Amino acid sequence: xxxxxxxxxxxxVQEGRISILNCDYTNSMFDYFLxxxxxxxxxxxxxxxxxxxxxxxxxxxxxxxxxxxxxxxSLHIVPSQPGDSAVYFCAALRHPGNQFYFGTGTSLTxxx
Amino acid sequence: DVKVxxxxxxxxxxxxxxxxxxxxxxxxxxxxxxxxxxxxxxLRLIYFSYDVKMKEKGDIPEGYSVSREKKxxxxxxxxxxxxNQTSMYLCASSPPLGAYNEQFFGPGTRLTxx
Numbered sequence: 143x144x145x146x147x148x149x150x151x152x153x154x155v156q157e158g159r160i161s162i163l164n165c166d167y168t169n170s171m172f173d174y175f176l177x178x179x180x181x182x183x184x185x186x187x188x189x190x191x192x193x194x195x196x197x198x199x200x201x202x203x204x205x206x207x208x209x210x211x212x213x214x215x216s217l218h219i220v221p222s223q224p225g226d227s228a229v230y231f232c233a234a235l236r237h238p239g240n241q242f243y244f245g246t247g248t249s250l251t252x253x254x
Numbered sequence: 255d256v257k258v259x260x261x262x263x264x265x266x267x268x269x270x271x272x273x274x275x276x277x278x279x280x281x282x283x284x285x286x287x288x289x290x291x292x293x294x295x296x297l298r299l300i301y302f303s304y305d306v307k308m309k310e311k312g313d314i315p316e317g318y319s320v321s322r323e324k325k326x327x328x329x330x331x332x333x334x335x336x337x338n339q340t341s342m343y344l345c346a347s348s349p350p351l352g353a354y355n356e357q358f359f360g361p362g363t364r365l366t367x368x
Contacts, residue, residue, distance in 0.1 A: 151294065174351075174355050176355070176356065183361070184361055184362065185361050185362050186359045188356050188357075191355065191356070235351060235355060237351060240285050240310075240350070241299065241312070242357055244289075244296050244297040246294060
């Protein structure tokens with residue numbers, strides 16, 4: 143049973159425009175969320191995170207928004223750059239616990 | 255600089271062979287994880303370990319076992335490899351979850367079972 147879902151397998155965006163990647167979850171006990179970026183033949187690398195006590199977290203070009211009532215989070219990349227082309231995974235976890243729950247990933251292509 | 259290393263980047267094995275995938279982390283992390291990544295299925299947790307000699311099943315443990323004899327090393331074992339175990343295998347580590355929550359991943363092992 144997939145507790146974290148990314149319903150868009152792929153997304154294409156023009157360079158300089160905004161990329162919006164979406165993620166939905168079903169477990170209301172999740173209290174921390176992360177986004178990871180993965181290039182081919184490499185392991186995922188941490189991008190940005192947000193605690194459930196916040197609704198927004200910003201780091202440079204990357205902003206994550208959390209809507210707890212809708213059980214939805216999104217990652218905004220502004221402006222998008224060709225180097226952002228990768229697969230993006232959202233992940234969720236709850237405390238106490240040690241298990242991360244990952245979505246299925248969205249492949250972002252930024253067109254120069 | 256934090257580091258998780260995996261013993262092989264690419265591996266080709268035959269059906270029925272016993273396969274060992276090794277993972278080492280140098281961050282003194284308590285938690286270690288094995289995932290497999292398949293197209294359209296994302297990262298699925300196979301096993302994780304929160305201490306030496308401790309292990310917990312993840313979502314898809316069937317056909318796999320693990321070993322953690324030392325804190326820095328976590329091994330994934332395919333007792334009898336099958337073609338449906340062809341996948342990208344990713345190891346990760348993390349400190350105990352609390353104020354700081356992040357997993358650090360290795361580069362992955364692309365396993366092909368013929």
